[in-house]
Amino acid sequence: MTVLELQGLSYTFRQGRRATRALRQVDLSIAREGETLGLAGESGSGKTTLLRLLLGFLAPTAGTIRIFGRSPQEWGPQLPRLVQMVVQDAQGALDPRWTVQRSLEEPLLLHHRDLSREDRKERILELLELVGLGPHHLPRFPHELSGGQRQRILIARALAVRPRLLLLDEPTSALDVSVQAQILNLLRDLQERLGLSYLLVSHDLAVLRYLAHDVAVLYRGYLVEKGPAESLYREPSHPYTALLLESAPGVTKPDHLSPSWRPVDASASGACPLHTSCPRASALCREVNPPWQHMGEGHFAYCHFPRRDGSHEGSH
Ligand SMILES: Nc1ncnc2c1ncn2[C@@H]1O[C@H](COP(=O)(O)OP(=O)(O)O)[C@@H](O)[C@H]1O
Numbered sequence: 383m384t385v386l387e388l389q390g391l392s393y394t395f396r397q398g399r400r401a402t403r404a405l406r407q408v409d410l411s412i413a414r415e416g417e418t419l420g421l422a423g424e425s426g427s428g429k430t431t432l433l434r435l436l437l438g439f440l441a442p443t444a445g446t447i448r449i450f451g452r453s454p455q456e457w458g459p460q461l462p463r464l465v466q467m468v469v470q471d472a473q474g475a476l477d478p479r480w481t482v483q484r485s486l487e488e489p490l491l492l493h494h495r496d497l498s499r500e501d502r503k504e505r506i507l508e509l510l511e512l513v514g515l516g517p518h519h520l521p522r523f524p525h526e527l528s529g530g531q532r533q534r535i536l537i538a539r540a541l542a543v544r545p546r547l548l549l550l551d552e553p554t555s556a557l558d559v560s561v562q563a564q565i566l567n568l569l570r571d572l573q574e575r576l577g578l579s580y581l582l583v584s585h586d587l588a589v590l591r592y593l594a595h596d597v598a599v600l601y602r603g604y605l606v607e608k609g610p611a612e613s614l615y616r617e618p619s620h621p622y623t624a625l626l627l628e629s630a631p632g633v634t635k636p637d638h639l640s641p642s643w644r645p646v647d648a649s650a651s652g653a654c655p656l657h658t659s660c661p662r663a664s665a666l667c668r669e670v671n672p673p674w675q676h677m678g679e680g681h682f683a684y685c686h687f688p689r690r691d692g693s694h695e696g697s698h
């Protein structure tokens with residue numbers, strides 16, 4: 383069954399007269415259970431907005447969302463049993479006054495009220511085992527755990543209700559590189575053991591490469607490229623993807639990779655929204671909206687002049 387299908391998904395924040403178009407006509411899908419869609423984009427590209435739409439916290443300005451066949455609004459209160467979010471371990475993700483036991487018990491009390499006290503306890507021990515922790519962690523408070531252990535608790539908490547899709551919002555961005563790798567390994571093991579599907583969001587293409595079957599690149603609300611990970615990393619075709627990859631040596635990088643790139647609002651005027659920043663821009667780009675070009679099996683780029691030869695020279 384199709385896990386996730388987004389068609390023409392758009393969202394605009396309005397504050398008085400100001401409108402921020404956070405997402406513009408995004409088409410994406412996770413076709414099969416047990417797969418990972420990686421979503422790359424710098425700070426401000428609309429990643430978190432997309433996740434909030436999936437959780438039903440926001441309703442689309444335009445377009446549709448299908449999660450296992452229904453919109454978040456149609457799923458209503460059943461949605462949290464299917465879809466859970468894991469955020470990065472930063473302050474506030476875990477309540478500092480709650481022990482590990484309480485943090486893990488909470489979602490069960492909320493969504494599985496039928497469970498007895500013993501069943502809950504058993505489930506909590508099972509969750510700890512799943513994320514590589516043990517019963518001795520139960521009485522601990524967040525400040526008594528390492529960053530990696532806190533991230534494991536956040537993952538365990540999300541798994542408590544046995545969801546089928548996890549939304550991972552920068553799950554390793556707050557961690558040291560060596561701990562990042564451990565958490566990514568854990569996520570990979572959990573996917574194999576439980577058949578989970580992931581939407582993994584990161585500004586770091588190197589993190590996505592580790593887990594993603596498919597990758598999509600978002601730039602200030604515009605989807606610019608998507609395709610099977612293997613094909614996209616081998617032949618990054620959109621100039622912006624190429625830039626992201628060039629600035630991705632394999633470790634966590636600052637959020638703002640391309641301060642000189644600024645899209646212009648070209649939806650009405652007919653131009654590529656990136657033509658003022660793009661090194662490959664030509665007269666055509668300033669006059670005509672680019673098409674989605676087919677680069678190979680399932681691989682598409684939103685560009686008049688996608689790179690087709692896999693070379694790393696920026697010319698066409
Ligand atoms: N509550 C809000 N009100 C107004 N604008 C917002 C709000 N949340 C996000 N935005 C704007 O929407 C855009 C996308 O933000 P966000 O989805 O948080 O991006 P990301 O997660 O990729 O950093 C940004 O321009 C941001 O300033």
Ligand code: SF4
Nearest residue numbers: 654657660667685686
């Ligand atoms: S359509 Fe032109 S300006 Fe836009 S990304 Fe492609 S080459 Fe650059």
Ligand SMILES: [Mg+2]
Nearest residue numbers: 426429430431
């Ligand atoms: Mg975000």
